[in-house]
Amino acid sequence: MLALVLDLCQYLWKTSVWAVWARAREKALQGGDPLKVVDDLEVGGAPDWFNRPTWTIFTLKMVALVAAYVVIAIDLADRIKLS
Secondary structure, three states: OHHHHHHHHHHHHHHHHHHHHHHHHHHHHHOOOOOOOOOHHHHOOOOHHHHHHHHHHHHHHHHHHHHHHHHHHHHHHHHHHHO
16 A cells, blocks of 8 residues: 555656646746747756655655565465465
8 A cells, every 4th residue: 555655656746846847947948938839858857856756755665565565475375374
């Protein structure tokens, strides 16, 4: 369950931060002319701090997932012994 919650947090963070940043950057490049087309390459890459929370949440999610599989494996091994 924890891995699913962390997965949702990761997607929500990355999607919202990137959407807000990319739109603000696009508007700045348009210079007040909403008809001006801005190329994706002009928008460029985001600052490093955008990805730090994403990688932190991803790492926590992987730890939770591995822990869940260990618990499942232990439980499965106990059930096989009881049979």
